[in-house]
Amino acid sequence: MLSQKLFEEISNKISETIAASPAKDVEKNIKSLMSSTFSRMDLVTREEFDVQQEVLARTREKLTLLEARVAKLEAALFPEAAAEQERSEASQGHS
Template identity: 65%
Template sequence: MMLGQKMFEEISGKLGQALADSPAKDLEKNLRAVLQGVFAKLDLVTREEFDVQQAVLLKTREKLEALEAKVAELEARHGGEASEESGNLAL
């Protein structure tokens, strides 16, 4: 069993070295550069940037809902006064 594992590791190492020295490595580098250029033109964001903006949006939404509730409360509390004042202006 150990002999088979050792042989597998040796063959794997030789294949890895052969690929590193081959034109396939250059092809990989060129393809990676092309893909990075395409992604840059697409105006993509990283997952980290997306998560940060999502958290900001959630916090903003919570503040907006709190303010809307506060405005509704103030309008309900002072609703009668506001309608009386608008009635006086119409006269």
């Protein structure tokens, strides 16, 4: 959904515009229409987006650490394969 503050600002502007007229029903209908439209748009707030961005950054950090741990364990369990992998990476880097 859209930011609550933005929705309130739009609502206040509509209220100010219609306040002097007897068109309160129009205001209710517009609010209902806007609310319905925003809910169908499947939007997220900036706060929700920022939280998910932080979660993703932490997940990436953990993934990097886990990849390093797995590589270290594999090297300890299979030293021949690790040496071969290092030679292969070294030859690709020099090509």
